[in-house]
Amino acid sequence: MDFSFTPEQLAFRKEVEDFVKAELPPDWDDQAVFWPGSYGTMPQMESEFQEITRRFNRMVGEKGWNRLGWPEEYGGRNSAMKAAIAGDVLSYYRAPAGGVAVTIAAPTILLVGSEDLKREFLPRIASGEAGFWLAYSEPNAGSDLAAIKTTAVDRGDHFVVNGQKIWSSGAHVTEYAWAIVKTDPEAPRHRSATLMIIPNDTPGVTIKPIINICGNHSFNEVFFDDVRVPKKYVVGEVNQGFYNVMLALQFERLAIGSGAFKRVLEELVQYAKETTRYGRPLAQDPHVRRRLAEMAIEIEMFYSFYWQSAWIQDQGRVPETEASALKLFFTELGVKLANTAVDILGPYGLLDKGSPWAPFGGRVALGYLDSISGPIGAGTSEIQKSIIATRGLGLPRAR
Numbered sequence: 293m294d295f296s297f298t299p300e301q302l303a304f305r306k307e308v309e310d311f312v313k314a315e316l317p318p319d320w321d322d323q324a325v326f327w328p329g330s331y332g333t334m335p336q337m338e339s340e341f342q343e344i345t346r347r348f349n350r351m352v353g354e355k356g357w358n359r360l361g362w363p364e365e366y367g368g369r370n371s372a373m374k375a376a377i378a379g380d381v382l383s384y385y386r387a388p389a390g391g392v393a394v395t396i397a398a399p400t401i402l403l404v405g406s407e408d409l410k411r412e413f414l415p416r417i418a419s420g421e422a423g424f425w426l427a428y429s430e431p432n433a434g435s436d437l438a439a440i441k442t443t444a445v446d447r448g449d450h451f452v453v454n455g456q457k458i459w460s461s462g463a464h465v466t467e468y469a470w471a472i473v474k475t476d477p478e479a480p481r482h483r484s485a486t487l488m489i490i491p492n493d494t495p496g497v498t499i500k501p502i503i504n505i506c507g508n509h510s511f512n513e514v515f516f517d518d519v520r521v522p523k524k525y526v527v528g529e530v531n532q533g534f535y536n537v538m539l540a541l542q543f544e545r546l547a548i549g550s551g552a553f554k555r556v557l558e559e560l561v562q563y564a565k566e567t568t569r570y571g572r573p574l575a576q577d578p579h580v581r582r583r584l585a586e587m588a589i590e591i592e593m594f595y596s597f598y599w600q601s602a603w604i605q606d607q608g609r610v611p612e613t614e615a616s617a618l619k620l621f622f623t624e625l626g627v628k629l630a631n632t633a634v635d636i637l638g639p640y641g642l643l644d645k646g647s648p649w650a651p652f653g654g655r656v657a658l659g660y661l662d663s664i665s666g667p668i669g670a671g672t673s674e675i676q677k678s679i680i681a682t683r684g685l686g687l688p689r690a691r
């Protein structure tokens with residue numbers, strides 16, 4: 293088996309790298325404290341980074357890199373591997389790119405959406421103009437999404453939506469809800485809901501902020517009061533919403549930033565080489581060396597899942613248990629990397645952004661807090677293990 297990239301893929305990587313280096317502000321590293329595998333420190337979610345996020349996404353759109361994995365008839369290059377290469381580089385530089393629209397809504401619309409939806413949304417997602425947020429969770433529905441209470445009542449050419457969503461990441465900085473709502477509360481649970489797109493600016497949509505553990509506004513709670521949604525905004529079939537959300541969740545679990553892990557490891561290695569503690573270079577401390585070596589091995593393992601997932605998609609298949617394994621592995625790796633960083637930095641790793649003594653601009657302290665978000669969002673680690681046990685290993689469901 294040949295694991296090397298083709299000359300074309302390497303040239304493409306270089307093209308993305310040159311672009312990112314030229315277009316991100318020179319002090320971007322000091323501004324973006326993003327921690328790999330987590331959600332609460334993404335600059336894309338922050339109001340203060342909206343200008344750069346939008347500008348950068350438009351430029352990525354102009355390059356055609358938001359649709360690399362799409363079929364050629366929709367302007368894509370039919371290459372999940374190229375999308376993974378671009379994603380790797382963008383993540384390495386902590387670039388404010390990607391997002392729900394590109395990584396989740398677009399591939400799902402391509403598979404189950406109507407031609408009208410494709411015509412209306414795909415070009416605007418490709419150009420970086422249309423942003424989406426995920427309206428799945430409710431105060432009493434998380435892992436068990438079938439327990440949602442938000443309803444959509446059929447009124448002929450439109451639905452009327454009432455209810456509440458929570459933990460709605462980025463609802464305040466995007467344009468459309470990607471929402472699961474009950475359309476037939478009497479039907480068996482898994483045939484009772486519909487996936488639909490709800491524009492944020494529809495009368496009756498109210499978005500209220502929730503501040504996360506890092507002190508950032510990433511979450512929201514969102515209320516729908518008599519919100520009229522045209523039927524053309526249904527994604528896939530009415531009452532088949534759970535199947536379509538499962539598909540979207542598979543894409544979400546694949547939507548990961550790989551390069552950011554490698555970047556943190558490189559920074560820690562450099563730090564260990566340059567820092568002396570108790571008269572001895574950290575790089576000569578056996579404990580520090582062991583922790584860094586462990587991370588290097590795990591990051592390589594993670595990359596093998598990452599490239600394999602892209603390869604599977606290029607064979608025309610949507611990874612399922614592989615997507616769960618990838619999501620489980622990378623979010624748990626984010627926690628391990630944060631623990632390793634704090635272990636190596638000692639008390640300096642606990643210093644916040646703004647402290648003159650905080651290495652990496654306080655990224656480690658924030659990352660340590662934020663890392664715990666990864667194993668919860670997009671289906672918890674327990675849920676991923678359950679999917680792998682049931683779908684991958686053929687075990688009966690747990691009771």
Ligand SMILES: Cc1cc2nc3c(=O)[nH]c(=O)nc-3n(C[C@H](O)[C@H](O)[C@H](O)COP(=O)(O)OP(=O)(O)OC[C@H]3O[C@@H](n4cnc5c(N)ncnc54)[C@H](O)[C@@H]3O)c2cc1C
Nearest residue numbers: 331426427428429434435459460461665668669670672674
């Ligand atoms: C950072 C972050 C961002 C998020 N962003 C969004 C968003 O944008 N949109 C959105 O809709 N939601 C979002 N969520 C919500 C997220 O999807 C839910 O928190 C998650 O699905 C878990 O649901 P819950 O919080 O209700 O926990 P519960 O489902 O109540 O689970 C509680 C605990 O029980 C375990 N558990 C539950 N069921 C099982 C089972 N069957 N087998 C074994 N263990 C089980 C869970 O693993 C967990 O440990 C986000 C969450 C986080 C942390």
